Structures are given as C-alpha cells and as structure tokens.
Amino acid sequence: MSTEASSTQSARLTVLAGPTAVGKGTVVAELRRRYPDLFVSISATTRNPRPGEVDGQHYHFVTHEQFDDMVTHGDMLEWAVVHGQNKYGTPRGPVDAELKEGRPALLEIDLDGARQVKKAMPEAQLVFLAPPSWDELVNRLVGRGTENEEERERRLATARVEMNAVHEFDQVVINDTVARATDELAALIGITR
Structure with missing residues (x-):
C-alpha cells in the first residue's frame, strides 16, 4: 500500500464535496x-470539543482570536x-x-469551501460526490433518521x-456503492495499494 503519488500523476490537493447525505464521510x-x-486534512474550529473529541485528531480546537489570526495571516x-x-x-x-x-492531500468540505480552495490553489482537483439519483439522496437523508422534517x-x-454546482468541479464520482466510489476516488487522487 502506498499513498505516494503515482509516477504519471504529481501529488496535488484533492477537494471532495457534494450534497448532504451523499456519503462523503463514509x-x-x-x-x-x-x-x-x-493525509486527510483536519479542520480548525472555534467550537468547544464534544465528549470524546480529541484535539488534533477530530479538529484543531482554537480560540476565536487564534482563528482570526490564522485568517489574517493567510494561514x-x-x-x-x-x-x-x-x-x-x-x-x-x-x-x-x-x-x-x-x-x-485530501479535503472533505462543503461547496463554499471548495470554491475558496479553488481560488487559493487553482491547481487543486475538485471532485463532486454525487448520488445515483435525486430520489436516492432523499431516501438516504430520510433513512438516517437524524433530522426532523424541517431540518430535512x-x-x-x-x-x-x-x-446545480456540479459543473464547477473537475471530476464527478457517483456514490452508487461505497466500494466503487472509493476505488474511483483513490484513482483520481493517484494512490495505489
């Protein structure tokens, strides 16, 4: 197993985004x-850790002042x-x-974040994880049972x-099965076993 970039593809940042319940985290x-x-980037946040969350593993927990300094300094x-x-x-x-x-390197972020990364690093590869169909996305969201009707x-x-923003992305991966979508994403990143 190697996460080194293949000889035909230089290492670059891949940004994975897509709609809610499409299965990005999975x-x-x-x-x-x-x-x-x-390497999967760990986000920084100003919120307090939840029970069981570890600084540097789940998030980098920082103060509002530290976060603002990072933004100000282009970090x-x-x-x-x-x-x-x-x-x-x-x-x-x-x-x-x-x-x-x-x-x-891989980032799993939302659409607005992907747009910001593309401006900051135009060479980044943006990959849109899409559901096989709209109905399947609705079924996955409802099936999670974690949101009330208003939140859904x-x-x-x-x-x-x-x-509707799919055209802004360099590649589209359909998450019909986790195994197949993972295979395709690994190939796009350029990692091999």
Missing part, C-alpha cells in the same frame, strides 16, 4: 481504512462561520507540507443548490 472513512497513511485555505456562531476552516500549513513532500427540508433545499 467514502472518506473507507479511503482512510484502505490507505491509513493518506487558512478556506473558512466559514457556521450557524452564525463558530468558525471552521482548513489550515494551509499541513496541506502545503504534504504536497511539498510529494504526497497527495432545509438540507434538501441546500442539496438542490449544491447539485
């Missing part, structure tokens, strides 16, 4: 299981204020370090906007 978890050395590839309260973003340093060493409708409205 595909990334499978990718990490198969390729434990693959964030992308960032956003979520739910009007806490800030989340992708620290640039660890991504740059991986790429400098010739190793690929809000997420589906956002998903419609996200689905």
